[in-house]
Amino acid sequence: MDESVKNPGIDLWNAVRGREGTETGQVRSQVDSVDSTTLVNMNGQAWQQYRMDTLIPNAAIVLGLVLLAIVVFRLVRGKIPIRAGRSTHKIKRFSTFQRYVHWTTAILFVALSITGVVLLFGRYVVIPVFGAEIGGTLTWLFKSIHDYAGPAFAVALVVLVVTFIKGNLPNLSDLKWLAKGGGLFGGHASAGRYNAGEKGWYWTAAIVGAFVVVSGLVMDFPNFGQGRDTMTYYHWIHSISAVIVMAFAMGHIYMGTIAMEGAFEVMQTGYCDANWAKEHHDEWYAEMQQAGEIEEGSPLPRQVNAEASPHPNV
Amino acid sequence: MARMKFYCDAERCIECNGCVTACKNEHEVPWGVNRRRVVTIKDGQPGERSISVACMHCSDAPCQAVCPVDCFTTTKDGIVLHNKDTCIGCGYCFYACPFGAPQFPSDGAFSSRGKMDKCTFCAGGPEEADNSAEEFKKYGRNRIAEGKLPLCAEMCSTKALLAGDANVVSDIYRQRVVNRAASAMLGGAGLQQTGFQAEVTNVPPALEGKASDMPPTDAKPSAPPPAPAQ
Amino acid sequence: MQQEGHTTIAPEQQYRANVYRLLAALLRDVPAEPVLAYARQLADMSAGGDALATALVGLGLAARHTDPLAIDDEFHALFIGLGRGEIVPYGSWYLTGFLMEKPLGLLRQELAALGFERDPAVKEPEDHVAALCEVMAMLIETDVAFARQAQFFNQHLTSWQERFYQDLQQAPSAAFYQTVAQLGVSFIRFEQQYFSIQR
Amino acid sequence: MKLTKISGQASNPASATPAIKSVSRREFLQTSSLMAGGAVLATGLGTGMMRKADAADAAKLAAGETKEVRTICTHCSVGCGIIAEVQNGVWTGQEPAFDHPFNLGAHCAKGAAIREHGHGERRIKYPMKLVDGKWKKLSWEEAINEVGDKLLQIREQSGPDAVYWLGSAKHNNEQAYLYRKMASLWGTNNVDHQARICHSTTVAGVANTWGYGAMTNSYNDMHNSKAIFMIGANSAEAHPVALQHILKAKEENNAPLIVVDPRFTRTAAHASQFVRIRPGTDVPLIWGMLHHIFANGWEDKEFIRQRVYGMDEIKAEVAKWTPDEVERVTGVPEAEVKQAAQTMAQYRPGTVVWCMGGTQHTIGNNNTRAYCIFQLALGNMGVAGGGTNIFRGHDNVQGATDFGVLSDSLPGYYGLEEGGWKHWAKVWDVDFEWVKGRFEPGKYEKGKDKDGKEIDVAVMNTKGIPVSRWIDGVLEDKANVAQKDNVRAMIMWGHAPNSQTRGQEMKKAFEKLDMLVIVDPYPTVSAVMHDRKDGVYLLPAATQFETSGSVTASNRSIQWRDKVIEPLFESKPDHSIMYLLTKKLGFEKEMFKHIAVNGEEPLIEDVVREYNRGMWTIGYTGQSPERLKQHQQNWGIFDYTSLRANGGVCDGEFYGLPWPCWGTAEMKHPGTANLYDTSMTVAEGGLNFRANFGVERDGVNLLAEDSWSKGAEIQDGYPEFTADLLKKLGWWDDLTEAEKTAAEGKNWKNDLSGGIQRVAIKHGCAPFGNAKARAVVWTFPDPVPIHREPLYTSRHDLIEKYPTYEDRKSFWRLPTRYKSVQATDHSKDYPIILTSGRLVEYEGGGDETRSNPWLAELQQDMFVELNPRDANNAGLKEGDDVWVEGPEGGKIKVKALITERVAAGVAFTPFHFGGHFQGQDLRAKYPEGCDPYVLGESCNIAFTYGYDSVTAMQETKCSLCRITKA
Numbered sequence A: 001m002d003e004s005v006k007n008p009g010i011d012l013w014n015a016v017r018g019r020e021g022t023e024t025g026q027v028r029s030q031v032d033s034v035d036s037t038t039l040v041n042m043n044g045q046a047w048q049q050y051r052m053d054t055l056i057p058n059a060a061i062v063l064g065l066v067l068l069a070i071v072v073f074r075l076v077r078g079k080i081p082i083r084a085g086r087s088t089h090k091i092k093r094f095s096t097f098q099r100y101v102h103w104t105t106a107i108l109f110v111a112l113s114i115t116g117v118v119l120l121f122g123r124y125v126v127i128p129v130f131g132a133e134i135g136g137t138l139t140w141l142f143k144s145i146h147d148y149a150g151p152a153f154a155v156a157l158v159v160l161v162v163t164f165i166k167g168n169l170p171n172l173s174d175l176k177w178l179a180k181g182g183g184l185f186g187g188h189a190s191a192g193r194y195n196a197g198e199k200g201w202y203w204t205a206a207i208v209g210a211f212v213v214v215s216g217l218v219m220d221f222p223n224f225g226q227g228r229d230t231m232t233y234y235h236w237i238h239s240i241s242a243v244i245v246m247a248f249a250m251g252h253i254y255m256g257t258i259a260m261e262g263a264f265e266v267m268q269t270g271y272c273d274a275n276w277a278k279e280h281h282d283e284w285y286a287e288m289q290q291a292g293e294i295e296e297g298s299p300l301p302r303q304v305n306a307e308a309s310p311h312p313n314v
Numbered sequence B: 001m002a003r004m005k006f007y008c009d010a011e012r013c014i015e016c017n018g019c020v021t022a023c024k025n026e027h028e029v030p031w032g033v034n035r036r037r038v039v040t041i042k043d044g045q046p047g048e049r050s051i052s053v054a055c056m057h058c059s060d061a062p063c064q065a066v067c068p069v070d071c072f073t074t075t076k077d078g079i080v081l082h083n084k085d086t087c088i089g090c091g092y093c094f095y096a097c098p099f100g101a102p103q104f105p106s107d108g109a110f111s112s113r114g115k116m117d118k119c120t121f122c123a124g125g126p127e128e129a130d131n132s133a134e135e136f137k138k139y140g141r142n143r144i145a146e147g148k149l150p151l152c153a154e155m156c157s158t159k160a161l162l163a164g165d166a167n168v169v170s171d172i173y174r175q176r177v178v179n180r181a182a183s184a185m186l187g188g189a190g191l192q193q194t195g196f197q198a199e200v201t202n203v204p205p206a207l208e209g210k211a212s213d214m215p216p217t218d219a220k221p222s223a224p225p226p227a228p229a230q
Numbered sequence C: 001m002q003q004e005g006h007t008t009i010a011p012e013q014q015y016r017a018n019v020y021r022l023l024a025a026l027l028r029d030v031p032a033e034p035v036l037a038y039a040r041q042l043a044d045m046s047a048g049g050d051a052l053a054t055a056l057v058g059l060g061l062a063a064r065h066t067d068p069l070a071i072d073d074e075f076h077a078l079f080i081g082l083g084r085g086e087i088v089p090y091g092s093w094y095l096t097g098f099l100m101e102k103p104l105g106l107l108r109q110e111l112a113a114l115g116f117e118r119d120p121a122v123k124e125p126e127d128h129v130a131a132l133c134e135v136m137a138m139l140i141e142t143d144v145a146f147a148r149q150a151q152f153f154n155q156h157l158t159s160w161q162e163r164f165y166q167d168l169q170q171a172p173s174a175a176f177y178q179t180v181a182q183l184g185v186s187f188i189r190f191e192q193q194y195f196s197i198q199r
Numbered sequence D: 001m002k003l004t005k006i007s008g009q010a011s012n013p014a015s016a017t018p019a020i021k022s023v024s025r026r027e028f029l030q031t032s033s034l035m036a037g038g039a040v041l042a043t044g045l046g047t048g049m050m051r052k053a054d055a056a057d058a059a060k061l062a063a064g065e066t067k068e069v070r071t072i073c074t075h076c077s078v079g080c081g082i083i084a085e086v087q088n089g090v091w092t093g094q095e096p097a098f099d100h101p102f103n104l105g106a107h108c109a110k111g112a113a114i115r116e117h118g119h120g121e122r123r124i125k126y127p128m129k130l131v132d133g134k135w136k137k138l139s140w141e142e143a144i145n146e147v148g149d150k151l152l153q154i155r156e157q158s159g160p161d162a163v164y165w166l167g168s169a170k171h172n173n174e175q176a177y178l179y180r181k182m183a184s185l186w187g188t189n190n191v192d193h194q195a196r197i198c199h200s201t202t203v204a205g206v207a208n209t210w211g212y213g214a215m216t217n218s219y220n221d222m223h224n225s226k227a228i229f230m231i232g233a234n235s236a237e238a239h240p241v242a243l244q245h246i247l248k249a250k251e252e253n254n255a256p257l258i259v260v261d262p263r264f265t266r267t268a269a270h271a272s273q274f275v276r277i278r279p280g281t282d283v284p285l286i287w288g289m290l291h292h293i294f295a296n297g298w299e300d301k302e303f304i305r306q307r308v309y310g311m312d313e314i315k316a317e318v319a320k321w322t323p324d325e326v327e328r329v330t331g332v333p334e335a336e337v338k339q340a341a342q343t344m345a346q347y348r349p350g351t352v353v354w355c356m357g358g359t360q361h362t363i364g365n366n367n368t369r370a371y372c373i374f375q376l377a378l379g380n381m382g383v384a385g386g387g388t389n390i391f392r393g394h395d396n397v398q399g400a401t402d403f404g405v406l407s408d409s410l411p412g413y414y415g416l417e418e419g420g421w422k423h424w425a426k427v428w429d430v431d432f433e434w435v436k437g438r439f440e441p442g443k444y445e446k447g448k449d450k451d452g453k454e455i456d457v458a459v460m461n462t463k464g465i466p467v468s469r470w471i472d473g474v475l476e477d478k479a480n481v482a483q484k485d486n487v488r489a490m491i492m493w494g495h496a497p498n499s500q501t502r503g504q505e506m507k508k509a510f511e512k513l514d515m516l517v518i519v520d521p522y523p524t525v526s527a528v529m530h531d532r533k534d535g536v537y538l539l540p541a542a543t544q545f546e547t548s549g550s551v552t553a554s555n556r557s558i559q560w561r562d563k564v565i566e567p568l569f570e571s572k573p574d575h576s577i578m579y580l581l582t583k584k585l586g587f588e589k590e591m592f593k594h595i596a597v598n599g600e601e602p603l604i605e606d607v608v609r610e611y612n613r614g615m616w617t618i619g620y621t622g623q624s625p626e627r628l629k630q631h632q633q634n635w636g637i638f639d640y641t642s643l644r645a646n647g648g649v650c651d652g653e654f655y656g657l658p659w660p661c662w663g664t665a666e667m668k669h670p671g672t673a674n675l676y677d678t679s680m681t682v683a684e685g686g687l688n689f690r691a692n693f694g695v696e697r698d699g700v701n702l703l704a705e706d707s708w709s710k711g712a713e714i715q716d717g718y719p720e721f722t723a724d725l726l727k728k729l730g731w732w733d734d735l736t737e738a739e740k741t742a743a744e745g746k747n748w749k750n751d752l753s754g755g756i757q758r759v760a761i762k763h764g765c766a767p768f769g770n771a772k773a774r775a776v777v778w779t780f781p782d783p784v785p786i787h788r789e790p791l792y793t794s795r796h797d798l799i800e801k802y803p804t805y806e807d808r809k810s811f812w813r814l815p816t817r818y819k820s821v822q823a824t825d826h827s828k829d830y831p832i833i834l835t836s837g838r839l840v841e842y843e844g845g846g847d848e849t850r851s852n853p854w855l856a857e858l859q860q861d862m863f864v865e866l867n868p869r870d871a872n873n874a875g876l877k878e879g880d881d882v883w884v885e886g887p888e889g890g891k892i893k894v895k896a897l898i899t900e901r902v903a904a905g906v907a908f909t910p911f912h913f914g915g916h917f918q919g920q921d922l923r924a925k926y927p928e929g930c931d932p933y934v935l936g937e938s939c940n941i942a943f944t945y946g947y948d949s950v951t952a953m954q955e956t957k958c959s960l961c962r963i964t965k966a
């Protein structure tokens, strides 16, 4: 038998794999569904490698490092107090509407982050801990939350971005603020209504968030006949931008909660302590002073009792 | 140990879709879910070939690698099974699978795909094989437990689709390739396509040389034909 | 129609059986006058207020206020249609999406084991909702062990009948049969509770 | 309609109910509202569906294990064996029949989905009728009474021929036989079935060439072929399992596979040479090949001398087909034609396979004869690996043809002559005069007697209207129809309407009828395509899985089907319905005289025994029910290639006792696997060509010369056997006394004892004589097959040279136009050739297969295949909706599928769709729940006039159309 005789299937498989320029011509299948005419999914392996070898480890590293940084920062700097202590004056900083919008977005965001992270890392944690059956159900629950919260977040984000645009347009003093590392070094960094860090967060949330939202929506509504290539492409966008936005969010959340005295209550009540404003947003404080917006009143309590909160569901 | 494999011999597959409906029949897979499909390339042109594809039960299965809930298991025969109780319907296995094997009962809004379904090599579910109504509903029949092989291959109209122990499958296929190679050398092969096109009836497309692929014309007509290659 | 093999059973057991019989009579064919007359009496029942009682009374009232001819039409639209009605009253269809499928095979085996068979004049397969109700009635009346009853009920009725009655309730032509469906749903739930009791 | 996907998991309502812990069951019931209903609920209602079983029956069922039932696929003629798993009467599984000699367990999409028949989801479930535009349920009794009364009334007013009995290739042999008998005893020849529009031109052409109109060899025998020539056959879709055998030959024998087709089909994809011809030019192509064969002296001269009559006349015709002319007409260049000719000459034995691409033409009979002549020229007949492997259509179209469900023959091809009628009257044991009296007394047509004198032909001896023309039987002016009145009642008993051309006129015909009766498992398009408001009956027939009986595969093997399940719902097997109807019509006594009737069901085995006593011509006499069942039970012992059992209970017999299986069952003839194979004795299944056309013509000997089947004691040609011949040969005394009495004055065809056959075979002779095949059929319009352009030709320039026939005043009782149609040139307005054919998933009119979700999912839209060039010219994209309009005005709205499968200037449509009519969706007209999952336009709405000059086969492979965006 002639050794050189080649397997008659070779041409075919070369064509299928798209090698050697062999024409696959018109490809058809009577099974009429997404990608049913694709014999070999060329991008599957690339996507698998991306997700398993790149995304998951790097996401773990990035998110881990941010967490570490926060912890280190905390240990080094401790809590940022209102150095002048509580004043008897407060300034209206956020309208009720703004606060609603913020918290809606925030809650959805947190839900999406947690559930997203479960999708990413759950396999290494949830399943080993809870076992396949319960873990599966739990993950399914998380995934469903993610799937439904996503579109809601999309709406919320748009409203948030519009609502908070005032004061978030960058200006010159942001550069100075940045140069001083937000006051970490080089003494007090003065800031307007929002400092450059906050603006940075705002714009990260707006822009990277938009990527997350759009890509998320594409993946969330597979009923438009998107093929695998489309889906994996958007997954790629979604996951990278989600990790970025989560990393930033960790910073924001840290700053907005335990990092700084007087910060959380601002979003909670809408009012900020005048001294807090003076210390962190001096330029804005000055403006407010001129506009006579500083109201007199009792010092705000440090912690608002949940029961007493005007917005118990927040 | 047996390592179960499929092989679809494209020289034989005639796109009759028998394998596709055999699977539906055996497992009562709902409308819209096809564990197996036949794909034709170069449709309508010389060189047209069809291949029947389903889950190939990969070693180091990509689906298994990406599943967020780790719901795949590989049996000792190398059959890749997945657990529908655990599956969350995220679709990642479908993205990763080279062969487009994973199927979803729906592709509704809010990523509601339902539990993934795919070819089980007719081996039922990953749980203890009990051939119960429950198992059937989720995974279809368990032929392997009954000592049978996948129905799609067993019913293939031309025996193009082979399934079973990898060694056996490749032996059968190798034998065929040898037969065909003999055929090719004896001059039977080489598809030509010319002939009627409405507007071009009188233009004979270039054919030079092609006819000489055939054995010489002066062979005695009543002489016995060349002995068939075995 | 026949009624046979009675051992004396507790009245409450007889009541259970008769609800099954009532459902069967209403679902197997266009209800004959005696069946409707029977149903009408239910309107006089002193309603207890729970779903089952409401359903029984509701059925009674509907039977009283609906023209039997209209019920005939309704039955045809719902169950006969032509090729098939708006509702497919077979277990196999609910469980597998196909008529005449494996669950019917299993059911037949179980029926044989229990000693029941289809009347030879009947062409509908045994997984018809009414046939199953009749079997339940006969199981109760012949005082078949609770566990056996429970097993049959759980295997062949609960798995789909609630969905069936819900579909019936929503069927475009259902009017009188909405009340039948109401009774069906509440009775199936009632029975589920009954069978879930341990002692 | 698209089915929606069923989503994953059904919620389990049971789990929602909390268990009650605190009370006992008794307390629970006693405190429940049941007690409130007590007074009412205390008295019960009875049961109606279920009852306590007899102990014996219960024990029988309780076993409950899975039964394996052997049956045969009901879709195509390959005849694949099926093992059905049945559990308590439910068809729960299907296993491959690995040891079945035809398919080795293999199936195409249809066979692999056959279990769906057991669900019956979309079937007609009760008898129904259309009242005021609405479907109403009826009892069987009412239905039979109403239909019967109307039939009798029409008979009274317009005579028996006003009722058209359209039968079916789906019936098993016994039902087909009874069906023909029923029509005969009703008194009409207006009975027909699918074979008319399928292989009628084959049967006529082939039978007139060498004796029997059937596939000569078998699918399995192709293992022996050294070359395979397929023309007008797309077997990869139409007979998929045949490819198992073809590819085996291709791979193992180095057999070249040549495919001649206008389309690059799925079969062509596996060819070694594909030849694309212009539709309707098969004769020129074959003559073009023969041109090279004769020119090079490649023909088998010795074979021709011994066994062929008239080859010289063929040579003269072939000489006209120079390579240039062949190319001008067919579009195929010389080199291609020559290569194909050379291959076939080189590799012998080679087989020729043809199907609908050859048969469905106005010159279909010329095509089929040309193919035969080609094989005769090469000496490929009567050898293993050679032959004409004519793949037949439906699962039992061979059988239904054999049993004469045809408007021109009685069972067994006894024709309609008085002799044939007398033979069958005798077999049926009814008075011939009584049968004659059942017919219309007048005369419709003139005929010629032996001396050419004009004589009246009795109605009983007049061919009826063929199915292809039934619409004309209804619509044509009464004065022009050669019968007493138009057709007024149509009985479609297992036949779809969308398979016949001229859909627009068919709609009118349906509307003009007094009554339309559909006896079918499915409503079919007949139920919806018209706008009738009443006078339509739907009677639910059971499928072949709900009864038992025999079925004849393409290769003439007869296979026994066991009953898989009981008839679903209220459906009844066809033979039971025939019993009920004949009883109503008043001739059940005659009809079932020797057939036991159990309740209302005639005993199938008795039917077999009855036809065993009459089917001498083609040897359906040796296949007793017992032998057939034995073969079925032992199908595993037959050889995969020769089909012969080697040892075992059927030792030496061929699987399914392929006819002719001579003599009586006691004679144990093994059946004939390959026809006309002289290398075996007749007793072993050998044969020679039949002597059916006389012994001599114009001084030329028509009997074989120097050729006889092995072991024949007459070592030369001889005529068919008669009592006289036996006496002359001195073999008369080999008959027993009883045989002598029966055989006196008879011949091998009508000697009911079978003695003449037995003795002939004993002496090694073929009962039907030993003659030459005739290449020239002098009784046909074109004795030598010639080319004639189709009526709607794209090459009007060729009609001068290749014109069609003259119009005929009365042909099969109807005026038939040829020249007057061809005279107009439509090719400018309708520039694209329209052809049609099959898809693997669907069958025929498609009602059955489009109602099977496993198949329907794979073909959800009716489409037209268009070459990219034509699509670009018309500005069409894949998936666009387009109008395909035929020159008679019928038009269909379908999806464009743009592909190089078809050549530029040619469009192809499948013909399995129905339920849309010229853009209108008729779904709402179906009885609820009986509408097939997939509906679509029928291509036959656009297909046009045109009928074969011998058999009235419709032209469905070559018309014209124009395609525009919708």
Ligand SMILES: Nc1nc2c(c(=O)[nH]1)N[C@H]1C(S)=C(S)[C@@H](COP(=O)(O)OP(=O)(O)OC[C@H]3O[C@@H](n4cnc5c(=O)[nH]c(N)nc54)[C@H](O)[C@@H]3O)O[C@H]1N2
Residues within 6 Å of the ligand: D075, D076, D077, D198, D199, D231, D232, D233, D234, D235, D237, D238, D239, D260, D261, D262, D263, D265, D277, D278, D279, D280, D281, D282, D354, D355, D356, D357, D358, D391, D392, D393, D394, D835, D836, D837, D838, D839, D840, D841, D842, D843, D844, D957, D958
């Ligand atoms: N899946 C499936 N299988 C079937 C059937 C079915 O409906 N569906 N029906 C069964 C029946 S009833 C039959 S008869 C067989 C038919 O089986 P086939 O005849 O093989 O099927 P078709 O597709 O009708 O036609 C065969 C080919 O003829 C070609 N053709 C068209 N015009 C011409 C011409 O002028 N000359 C030549 N040479 N070829 C031409 C067509 O392009 C087509 O490819 O199939 C049987 N099997």
Ligand SMILES: Nc1nc2c(c(=O)[nH]1)N[C@H]1C(S)=C(S)[C@@H](COP(=O)(O)OP(=O)(O)OC[C@H]3O[C@@H](n4cnc5c(=O)[nH]c(N)nc54)[C@H](O)[C@@H]3O)O[C@H]1N2
Residues within 6 Å of the ligand: D168, D170, D171, D194, D195, D197, D198, D199, D356, D393, D394, D493, D494, D495, D496, D497, D498, D499, D500, D519, D520, D521, D522, D524, D541, D542, D543, D544, D574, D836, D837, D838, D843, D844, D845, D846, D847, D848, D911, D939, D940, D943, D956, D957
């Ligand atoms: N344009 C075009 N037209 C064609 C053809 C073509 O190639 N092109 N091909 C022609 C050919 S070859 C053929 S054979 C015809 C086929 O066309 P048809 O024979 O008209 O189509 P089928 O749908 O196969 O018809 C069979 C019917 O029998 C019913 N049936 C099945 N089993 C049973 C049974 O047991 N009892 C009874 N009573 N009924 C049963 C089925 O439900 C179905 O309605 O079409 C012809 N028409």
Ligand code: HEM
Residues within 6 Å of the ligand: A051, A055, A109, A112, A113, A115, A116, A117, A119, A120, A121, A143, A146, A147, A149, A150, A151, A153, A154, A209, A212, A213, A215, A216, A217, A219, A220, A238, A239, A242, A243, A245, A246, B068, B089, B090, B091, B111
């Ligand atoms: C800003 C918040 C969001 C974060 C942090 C986030 C994060 C993530 C992460 C980490 C994954 C998992 C990727 C993987 O496992 O490979 C994921 C998946 C997904 N996300 Fe998001 N996401 C966010 C918002 C959204 C939005 C707005 C939508 C939709 C509108 C969305 C839809 C999806 C979908 C569809 C998936 C795929 C998994 C699934 O099918 O559920 N996500 N997301």
Ligand code: HEM
Residues within 6 Å of the ligand: A093, A102, A105, A106, A107, A109, A110, A160, A164, A168, A194, A197, A198, A199, A201, A202, A205, A209, A249, A252, A253, A255, A256, A257, A263, A264, A265, A266, A267
């Ligand atoms: C649990 C999570 C969060 C907490 C605790 C939190 C807390 C806060 C607090 C305390 C402020 C007030 C800061 C100030 O007065 O300058 C603030 C402002 C703001 N937060 Fe958040 N936040 C959270 C999540 C988010 C998310 C998910 C987004 C957007 C995607 C967001 C967007 C903003 C914006 C736009 C502002 C206004 C200031 C600015 O533009 O930077 N926050 N947040």
Ligand code: SF4
Residues within 6 Å of the ligand: B054, B055, B056, B057, B058, B061, B062, B063, B064, B080, B093, B096, B097, B098, B099, B100, B101, B102, B118
């Ligand atoms: S689903 Fe795909 S990746 Fe997984 S084993 Fe099957 S073929 Fe391989």
Ligand code: SF4
Residues within 6 Å of the ligand: B063, B066, B067, B068, B069, B070, B071, B082, B086, B087, B088, B089, B090, B091, B092, B093, B094, B102, B116
């Ligand atoms: S769809 Fe199911 S099986 Fe597939 S990756 Fe997701 S969870 Fe795993």
Ligand code: SF4
Residues within 6 Å of the ligand: B022, B023, B024, B026, B027, B035, B036, B054, B118, B119, B120, B121, B122, B123, B150, B151, B152, B153
């Ligand atoms: S192996 Fe079984 S499950 Fe897989 S495609 Fe074949 S029939 Fe379907």
Ligand code: SF4
Residues within 6 Å of the ligand: B008, B012, B013, B014, B015, B016, B017, B018, B019, B020, B038, B050, B051, B052, B155, B156, B157, B158, B159, B160, B161, D107
């Ligand atoms: S059954 Fe076989 S030949 Fe047919 S499509 Fe499937 S693999 Fe190909």
Ligand code: SF4
Residues within 6 Å of the ligand: D073, D074, D075, D076, D077, D078, D079, D080, D103, D106, D107, D108, D109, D110, D111, D112, D238, D239, D240, D241, D242
């Ligand atoms: S349709 Fe024909 S080839 Fe297909 S399984 Fe049935 S008999 Fe075999």
Ligand SMILES: [Mo]
Residues within 6 Å of the ligand: D194, D197, D198, D199, D392, D393, D394, D397
């Ligand atoms: Mo046919």
